[in-house]
Amino acid sequence: MRISDVLSHEPRVKPHRRTLPLRVGTRGSPLALAQTRAFQAQLSRFCPVLDAMNVFEEHIITTTGDRVQDKRLAEIGGKGLFSKEIHEALADGRIDFAVHSLKDLETELPPGIVLACTLKREDARDVLILGDGLDRPDPLDPYASLPAGAIIGSASVRRQAQLLHARPDLTVRMIRGNVQTRLNRVKAGEFDGSLLAFAGLRRLGLAHEAAVVIAPEIMVPAAGQGIVGVTVRADDVELCELLSAIEDPDARAVSLAERGLLAALDGSCRTPIGGYARICNGELHLTGLVAREDGSFLLRAESRGNPRDAEALGRSLGDELRGQSPADIFLD
Numbered sequence: 001m002r003i004s005d006v007l008s009h010e011p012r013v014k015p016h017r018r019t020l021p022l023r024v025g026t027r028g029s030p031l032a033l034a035q036t037r038a039f040q041a042q043l044s045r046f047c048p049v050l051d052a053m054n055v056f057e058e059h060i061i062t063t064t065g066d067r068v069q070d071k072r073l074a075e076i077g078g079k080g081l082f083s084k085e086i087h088e089a090l091a092d093g094r095i096d097f098a099v100h101s102l103k104d105l106e107t108e109l110p111p112g113i114v115l116a117c118t119l120k121r122e123d124a125r126d127v128l129i130l131g132d133g134l135d136r137p138d139p140l141d142p143y144a145s146l147p148a149g150a151i152i153g154s155a156s157v158r159r160q161a162q163l164l165h166a167r168p169d170l171t172v173r174m175i176r177g178n179v180q181t182r183l184n185r186v187k188a189g190e191f192d193g194s195l196l197a198f199a200g201l202r203r204l205g206l207a208h209e210a211a212v213v214i215a216p217e218i219m220v221p222a223a224g225q226g227i228v229g230v231t232v233r234a235d236d237v238e239l240c241e242l243l244s245a246i247e248d249p250d251a252r253a254v255s256l257a258e259r260g261l262l263a264a265l266d267g268s269c270r271t272p273i274g275g276y277a278r279i280c281n282g283e284l285h286l287t288g289l290v291a292r293e294d295g296s297f298l299l300r301a302e303s304r305g306n307p308r309d310a311e312a313l314g315r316s317l318g319d320e321l322r323g324q325s326p327a328d329i330f331l332d
C-alpha cells in the first residue's frame with residue numbers, strides 16, 4: 001500500500017515506492033515520547049485515515065546527549081547532540097521522519113535533511129522550581145525570595161548567565177537528566193531549586209511543579225523553546241507535503257527569526273544566547289540576548305519587522321549583538 005493511495009485518489013505528487021507503516025524517529029525520554037504522540041495525534045486529526053489504519057511506528061533512537069549524563073551540554077561540545085543519530089537514521093532510510101524539540105536541533109541541518117514542519121508553540125517561558133520550605137516567589141521579581149547563596153541546578157549556560165547576572169550571590173550547579181529526575185533531585189534536597197522549560201512540564205502534566213513562571217523580559221528563553229519540529233529527507237516530497245498541512249505559520253516565523261539570530265551569533269551551544277520572538281498584531285517582535293557564563297556581561301537587544309522577513313531580522317539582530325559584545329564572549 002502506498003500512502004498516496006490513502007491520501008487522495010489523484011496524488012499531487014508522483015508516488016514513489018513507500019511501504020506503510022510510517023516510521024517515526026524519536027528520543028526515548030518521557031518528554032520526547034509525549035511530543036511524538038502529540039504530533040501523531042495532530043497528524044491523525046488532519047488525516048483520520050492515517051489514524052484508523054494505525055500507520056505510525058515509533059522508533060526510539062538514543063543520542064549522544066542521552067548517553068552522556070555527567071557533563072554540561074556546552075562541555076560535550078559539537079552540534080546536534082540530541083539529533084545526530086536521528087539524522088543518520090533518516091538519511092539511511094531506517095525511519096521516515098523524526099520529531100525534535102526545536103531547541104535541541106542545530107541551526108544548520110545536514111545536507112538532504114529538512115525541517116518539514118513546526119508545530120504550534122507551547123509556552124516558551126522558563127520556570128523556577130523550588131525545594132520544600134522555600135517561600136513562594138513573586139512573579140514580578142521571581143528570584144527575590146531565594147535565600148542568599150542558594151544552590152540552583154542547571155546545565156544551561158543561558159539560564160545560568162541570566163540568573164547570576166540578577167543574583168551574583170547564587171551558585172549554579174550542573175544538573176542533567178530528564179525532567180522527572182531533576183524534579184526528584186530538587187525534592188531530595190540536593191539543590192534549592194532548578195530552572196526548566198515550562199513547555200516540558202506542561203507536556204508531561206507537571207505544570208503544577210513550577211513555583212513561578214519567569215517572564216521573557218526577565219529570562220529570555222532559548223531559540224525554539226516550546227516548539228516541536230519534524231524533519232524528513234528533503235527528497236521525500238510526499239511527506240513534506242503531508243507535514244506542511246499541520247505546519248503552524250506563526251511557529252515557523254518565530255523559529256526562523258530565533259534560529260536566524262542563533263546562526264548569526266554562534267551556532268554552537270557554548271555561548272549563553274537567548275532568542276525569543278512573538279507575533280503581535282501581525283508584526284514580529286524579536287528579543288535577543290548574549291551573555292558571559294558567569295553573568296558578568298549581559299546584553300539584550302530587540303527588533304521588529306514583517307514576519308515574512310523573519311530570518312533576515314534574526315540574522316541582523318544577531319550581527320548587532322555580536323558587534324556590541326566583548327571579544328571573549330565568542331572565543332572558542
Ligand SMILES: NCc1[nH]cc(CCC(=O)O)c1CC(=O)O
Pocket residue numbers: 101102103104195196197198199200224225226227228
Ligand atoms: N535540553 C533539554 C530540553 N529540550 C527541550 C526541553 C523542553 C521542551 C521545549 O523546550 O520545547 C528540554 C528540557 C528543559 O529545557 O527543561
